[in-house]
Amino acid sequence: MLASWHPLWVGSAAYEELKPDLDRRGLEYLNTESPAASAYPDGSSIFLSTSLEANIAELERHASGDGAAWEAMFESFMKNADLSLGVLTTELWSGAGLSLGRKALRRFGRRDLLAYVGSLLTTSRAWLGDTFRSDAAHGLLAPWVL
Structure with missing residues (x-):
């Protein structure tokens, strides 16, 4: 995934559905x-x-x-x-x-x-x-x- 698409991904229904599993696996989004x-x-x-x-x-x-x-x-x-x-x-x-x-x-x-x-x-x-x-x-x- 290109970095410019991360905001769309984080705001998507797919991310919302997958977030608990991604959190358990250690994914953490950091912003600047x-x-x-x-x-x-x-x-x-x-x-x-x-x-x-x-x-x-x-x-x-x-x-x-x-x-x-x-x-x-x-x-x-x-x-x-x-x-x-x-x-x-x-x-x-x-x-x-x-x-x-x-x-x-x-x-x-x-x-x-x-x-x-x-x-x-x-x-x-x-x-x-x-x-x-x-x-x-x-x-x-x-x-x-x-």
């Missing part, structure tokens, strides 16, 4: 307050934190406006996190997938749903370039699409 960072040849670095406020400050340190862009992106994502994460955790060609689609259609309406889906399908390069000014932010966030 700084889950990602990028270091650059010039000696500079940028960090991603579990704190919204720390991320805003860190991104703002690299380019004016990037902190506000992070905050806006975070707030927008959180409003629809159930749908975005649902796409990653639901078999889309199933009854649960159909229910997720109906939920999204009711929430957004037809036109806004197409815009929302389009925003999910944009390339990392396009999203980063449109959202953040700092090359350091691009380097930090680009690997998360993997």
Whole structure:
């Protein structure tokens, strides 16, 4: 399992079912307050934190406006996190997938749903370039699409 998928695994029904057995076998998940960072040849670095406020400050340190862009992106994502994460955790060609689609259609309406889906399908390069000014932010966030 790739490290980027651990949050989905820990939040899954499968993990919930297997957790008692995994606990008995000694599996323990440990988290950090700084889950990602990028270091650059010039000696500079940028960090991603579990704190919204720390991320805003860190991104703002690299380019004016990037902190506000992070905050806006975070707030927008959180409003629809159930749908975005649902796409990653639901078999889309199933009854649960159909229910997720109906939920999204009711929430957004037809036109806004197409815009929302389009925003999910944009390339990392396009999203980063449109959202953040700092090359350091691009380097930090680009690997998360993997």
